[in-house]
Amino acid sequence: MSRIPKARKDAILSKMLAPYPVSIRQLALQENLSEATLYNWRNQLRQEGRPVPEHHRGPEYWSAQTRFAMVIETIAMSEIELSEYCRAKGLFPEQVK
16 A cells, blocks of 8 residues: 655645535546545544535535534634635635634
8 A cells, every 4th residue: 555645645635625626536536546545534634623514515504513613713813814714715704704
């Protein structure tokens, strides 16, 4: 079993967490990885408290745990930082507050 370089893993995770994420099945095919590996990575992010959407739906459908993690992550940000964060995640500041 080969180890995946951190830069490649981060690039794959960014596709998974993008505002319009690629499905795990599609990402597994594109990157020649097993779906189990991608699900494990996603679960690790959740355990770390990172906001990970449940499905390809918007934040109004995210679990309470995911929304809470998003609020905790952004609570100390200024308006400018929050706006930058939201733009990167494809959100509106009202969806985070």
